[in-house]
Amino acid sequence: MPPFPLPINELLGHWGAYVVYVLIGFAFGYVLEISGFAISTKLAAQFYLKDMTVLKVMFTGIIVAMVLIFAATGLGLLDYNLIWVNPTYLWPGIVGGLIMGVGFIIGGFCPGTSLVSVATLKIDGLFFAVGGLFGIFLFGETVQYFEDFWNSSYYGRLTLMDWLNLPTGIVVLGVVLMALVMFWGGEQLERIFGGHDKPQRSWGRVAGVATLVAGALFVLMIGQPTTADKWVRLAPEKEALLAERAVQIHPGELLTSLADDQLNVIMLDVRDEADYNLFHIRRARHLPLADLSAAIRNCNWRPRPIRSSW
Amino acid sequence: MTTAVVNEPKRRGWRDVLFGRPEKPYVNPYVGGALLGVVLFLSFFLTGNGLGASGGLNRYVVFLQDLVAPEHVDRVAYLLKMAGGDKNPLDDYLVFMTLGTLLGGFVSGWQHGRLKVETNKGPNISVHTRWVMAFVGGAIMGYGARFARGCTSGQALSGGAVLSAGSWAFMFAVFGGGYAVAYFVRRLWN
Numbered sequence: 001m002p003p004f005p006l007p008i009n010e011l012l013g014h015w016g017a018y019v020v021y022v023l024i025g026f027a028f029g030y031v032l033e034i035s036g037f038a039i040s041t042k043l044a045a046q047f048y049l050k051d052m053t054v055l056k057v058m059f060t061g062i063i064v065a066m067v068l069i070f071a072a073t074g075l076g077l078l079d080y081n082l083i084w085v086n087p088t089y090l091w092p093g094i095v096g097g098l099i100m101g102v103g104f105i106i107g108g109f110c111p112g113t114s115l116v117s118v119a120t121l122k123i124d125g126l127f128f129a130v131g132g133l134f135g136i137f138l139f140g141e142t143v144q145y146f147e148d149f150w151n152s153s154y155y156g157r158l159t160l161m162d163w164l165n166l167p168t169g170i171v172v173l174g175v176v177l178m179a180l181v182m183f184w185g186g187e188q189l190e191r192i193f194g195g196h197d198k199p200q201r202s203w204g205r206v207a208g209v210a211t212l213v214a215g216a217l218f219v220l221m222i223g224q225p226t227t228a229d230k231w232v233r234l235a236p237e238k239e240a241l242l243a244e245r246a247v248q249i250h251p252g253e254l255l256t257s258l259a260d261d262q263l264n265v266i267m268l269d270v271r272d273e274a275d276y277n278l279f280h281i282r283r284a285r286h287l288p289l290a291d292l293s294a295a296i297r298n299c300n301w302r303p304r305p306i307r308s309s310w
Numbered sequence: 311m312t313t314a315v316v317n318e319p320k321r322r323g324w325r326d327v328l329f330g331r332p333e334k335p336y337v338n339p340y341v342g343g344a345l346l347g348v349v350l351f352l353s354f355f356l357t358g359n360g361l362g363a364s365g366g367l368n369r370y371v372v373f374l375q376d377l378v379a380p381e382h383v384d385r386v387a388y389l390l391k392m393a394g395g396d397k398n399p400l401d402d403y404l405v406f407m408t409l410g411t412l413l414g415g416f417v418s419g420w421q422h423g424r425l426k427v428e429t430n431k432g433p434n435i436s437v438h439t440r441w442v443m444a445f446v447g448g449a450i451m452g453y454g455a456r457f458a459r460g461c462t463s464g465q466a467l468s469g470g471a472v473l474s475a476g477s478w479a480f481m482f483a484v485f486g487g488g489y490a491v492a493y494f495v496r497r498l499w500n
Binding site: 029 | 336337339340342343344345346347348349350351352353354355356357358359360361363364367368370371372375386387388389403404406407408409410411412413414415416417418419422424425426427428429430431432440441442443444445446447448449450451452453454455456457458459460461462463464465466467468469470471472473474475476477478479480481482483484485486487488489490491492495496498499500
């Protein structure tokens, strides 16, 4: 099994894990500050095409992290299934994003940058942060009136790879190239609208672009572990559990579940087809192991809307 | 006769210690971005979680609400999840990450001579207008961030890096919303 992410709660305990999160937050705040994100006028200039610092920092951050993450999962160091991928609620996400964009240009910050602004004693940052807390309060008080919309267009853990039906490596390379084009475009806009000089050609820039493209090509080359690869890695540990019957459903429990009208029991038989044909439990469906992840996606994962006012 | 040069140690008050450091320029945005990427990667690599800000702030708000009106919190599903019964809304990793972000911003601001009590604004509005607009914008932002289940850090950065489809749609919506309104509020910044 890939050693990362670490089970930090078990390793360090409740408070030990929180220390790690304080340190990560510290590094986050530090990096935002040295990039100039405590200054509202610098952030707002992004929207007047005068200073594209926001675009540059954000997308460099995204593509650097992305290449490192998928290189680590490809090498079997990091388990992609165990990292948090924001679930997709498409329309609530888009509407919330549009509202945020309006708040950004009126207020001059986003929540993370306003924290750094407060930390460096900017008064406008403080007003923004207090306003942000008020907006969060308002949301908590009003979400019950549009809960159905807020839980709509739910696609679960949908990735760009699923959506485009492309291998991870291709998507990673595509995103890196898209970001590089955006950087180039951003620098042209800065020259036209912001009066910036043409950026100097330097070894640092060439090396940065080369490293990112090489990293993305490396991710494409090594590929991502398939279900079979993951099983090979898991097998010694998990097969022992199966052998000693540590993981099983008791026949009695299965029988009760099958008889329960409120449950929709799905039995999948992932053995070879030959074994399945020789013997299988009645109503069990044969499914090759390779198709398992696709089948899981087809299960009905929609959360039932929670009614709070009745 | 010889003259003795006495090196009297300069007396430095706390004001000097805090605000007296020479101001340094910001780093190159691509360098800042690369460092941000490494921090984001380490966060996922070590803990399985990305970065976030608005989720942590949400929990401070709910903590206050739970102090003032615990029965109300128990009746609203959205608040119940964070602070229902004897659940402590502050018992969450995002709360501690938020503390760290404040601390990190402060240390960097101090170290680079950028701790300054000031209001940044466009040249054509008064300081008070800027304060009001900052509050209004903050409220809109806070509302939108919870609507979208995450802010620029939690959705765009973190979800973007792990290639969540919804996070990418969200990211373009944020820029779309900003650019769509920027022209109408240009007086605020130009």
